Amino acid sequence: MMIDWEKIDTVLLDMDGTLLDLNFDNHFWNEFVPQKYAEQHCMSVENAKIHLIPQFKSIEGKLEWYCLDYWSEALNLNISELKAEISGLIVVLPHVTDFLEKLQQSSRKVILVTNAHRDSLDLKMEKTCLQSFFDGIICSHDFGFPKESQQFWHHFLQHRYFNKENTLLVDDSVAVLNSARVFGIKHLISVSKPDSQQPMRTILNYPAIEDFRELMVGL
Numbered sequence: 559m560m561i562d563w564e565k566i567d568t569v570l571l572d573m574d575g576t577l578l579d580l581n582f583d584n585h586f587w588n589e590f591v592p593q594k595y596a597e598q599h600c601m602s603v604e605n606a607k608i609h610l611i612p613q614f615k616s617i618e619g620k621l622e623w624y625c626l627d628y629w630s631e632a633l634n635l636n637i638s639e640l641k642a643e644i645s646g647l648i649v650v651l652p653h654v655t656d657f658l659e660k661l662q663q664s665s666r667k668v669i670l671v672t673n674a675h676r677d678s679l680d681l682k683m684e685k686t687c688l689q690s691f692f693d694g695i696i697c698s699h700d701f702g703f704p705k706e707s708q709q710f711w712h713h714f715l716q717h718r719y720f721n722k723e724n725t726l727l728v729d730d731s732v733a734v735l736n737s738a739r740v741f742g743i744k745h746l747i748s749v750s751k752p753d754s755q756q757p758m759r760t761i762l763n764y765p766a767i768e769d770f771r772e773l774m775v776g777l
């Protein structure tokens with residue numbers, strides 16, 4: 559059993575790469591945006607990638623990275639509109655819905671905790687209809703700090719109290735799990751297959767699930 563469910567009263571769930579297939583975001587940033595950027599600047603997609611990928615890398619993990627307004631301005635592209643254009647790729651990862659249904663039947667608090675921009679979040683909730691499974695949705699933009707920073711967790715705890723000892727966080731980002739560990743959240747689980755189109759990842763410092771069936775044991 560991966561988790562002693564008796565000890566858990568609050569479950570914090572990341573969205574992209576945890577509940578939803580990261581293929582959408584990876585495809586969007588690595589293929590679709592360079593393609594649109596290339597069209598706009600009359601350059602090859604290859605050149606657009608050479609130009610854009612270092613820009614993306616340079617602010618990875620910062621709040622701007624997740625901010626659609628920032629990228630719309632920086633790239634002069636309507637990022638929200640472009641996301642909506644390929645929204646058919648937004649899908650829930652296998653066994654997530656079963657897991658959420660089972661959680662809902664238990665008395666545990668279930669909170670979606672995401673670095674995603676509100677526009678992105680709204681589009682994804684509209685496409686997946688997962689909203690009703692959550693007792694709350696926390697968008698790190700509302701606090702002005704990403705989950706990777708300690709300030710985020712301090713603001714979150716002030717906004718909505720939870721007991722760190724009895725809380726489980728599932729997140730595909732090791733940087734976020736590290737931050738949550740420093741803050742003192744006791745139960746941390748990673749995801750080894752956040753993108754259905756990529757091979758499984760090896761996660762070193764945290765137990766990782768391939769899909770949510772592994773977490774449903776004992777729930």
Ligand SMILES: [Mg+2]
Nearest residue numbers: 572574575730
């Ligand atoms: Mg994620």
